[in-house]
Amino acid sequence: MPSAAATTNHHHVAGALAHAVFNTMASTEATLERFAVLGDGLAAAIWQRDTREAQTHYKQPGHHTLSYYMGGGYRTSRGERPGLYGAPRLLCTMPDWHESSWMVRGPLRFLHLYFMPEHFTRRAVVELDREPRELTLADRTYFEDGRLGRLCEALVAMPWDDADHRLRANELAHATLSELLRSQSAHKRPDGRPRGGLAPLVRRRLADYIEHNLGGGITLGMLALQANLSEFHLARMFRISFGMPPSAWIAARRLDRARLLLRDGELPLQQVADACGYADLSHFSHRFRDSLGVPPSRYRAILRA
Numbered sequence: 001m002p003s004a005a006a007t008t009n010h011h012h013v014a015g016a017l018a019h020a021v022f023n024t025m026a027s028t029e030a031t032l033e034r035f036a037v038l039g040d041g042l043a044a045a046i047w048q049r050d051t052r053e054a055q056t057h058y059k060q061p062g063h064h065t066l067s068y069y070m071g072g073g074y075r076t077s078r079g080e081r082p083g084l085y086g087a088p089r090l091l092c093t094m095p096d097w098h099e100s101s102w103m104v105r106g107p108l109r110f111l112h113l114y115f116m117p118e119h120f121t122r123r124a125v126v127e128l129d130r131e132p133r134e135l136t137l138a139d140r141t142y143f144e145d146g147r148l149g150r151l152c153e154a155l156v157a158m159p160w161d162d163a164d165h166r167l168r169a170n171e172l173a174h175a176t177l178s179e180l181l182r183s184q185s186a187h188k189r190p191d192g193r194p195r196g197g198l199a200p201l202v203r204r205r206l207a208d209y210i211e212h213n214l215g216g217g218i219t220l221g222m223l224a225l226q227a228n229l230s231e232f233h234l235a236r237m238f239r240i241s242f243g244m245p246p247s248a249w250i251a252a253r254r255l256d257r258a259r260l261l262l263r264d265g266e267l268p269l270q271q272v273a274d275a276c277g278y279a280d281l282s283h284f285s286h287r288f289r290d291s292l293g294v295p296p297s298r299y300r301a302i303l304r305a
Contacts, residue, residue, distance in 0.1 A: 020061035036160035121243035
């Protein structure tokens with residue numbers, strides 16, 4: 001049976017997100033110490049367990065999970081990795097497709113960061129110039145990584161109580177995902193480039209074209225000309241190679257640029273809206289609030305406080 005704390009918090013967030021690893025933990029005797037939906041499909045939880053002996057199973061959860069041990073875990077092990085035991089400052093990465101069985105013994109306190117495979121899709125293209133279908137989160141159990149550990153410790157140390165705190169935690173979570181991509185990604189297909197989709201040169205040309213034209217109107221026809229394809233075939237091939245339709249990719253990149261300009265620049269809001277290709281300031285503010293939960297002006301103030 002779930003603990004009272006886990007049950008209460010689980011009911012509170014059930015309508016907001018459906019992360020299978022979270023749901024599995026909530027069905028055990030574990031106590032949910034803290035939980036927050038951070039926006040952008042990200043969520044974080046701190047769990048405590050203290051049991052004589054119990055098994056926990058995960059089966060293709062459909063989302064990625066980063067686990068960071070904060071205390072205990074010395075007698076906790078994974079059935080598929082015999083001889084390895086947990087300890088403070090050790091990490092585990094559990095991709096969306098993985099299956100695992102854990103034997104939990106004794107006290108344990110840990111952080112979970114839940115995120116969707118799409119976070120790797122976008123980062124593979126933007127940060128590594130890689131075909132997103134080539135990469136996934138590695139399935140690793142009990143390893144040390146100084147940079148990831150420090151990011152996890154910082155996430156644990158900050159409050160998640162209100163929108164301002166969660167926004168800061170969101171930024172830190174994104175930094176953690178970028179580090180995960182660089183240090184804990186794995187090849188999905190060892191036998192070469194995935195079939196179908198755009199050639200690497202064409203994918204790169206389209207990504208660069210979009211980046212250089214975010215301030216203007218980008219149409220499917222313009223992208224089709226860049227790729228020398230019909231609009232119909234461009235739309236289909238783009239989705240295969242970028243992991244989302246052209247309109248969704250462009251919208252996401254506009255928001256990414258807006259966040260960068262607000263965080264690191266001094267441009268007035270109207271100029272930020274113009275630089276990111278929004279029709280007007282009202283449209284920009286509406287889209288930004290829908291995505292981040294706060295208007296652009298508040299976002300800038302929070303991150304500079």
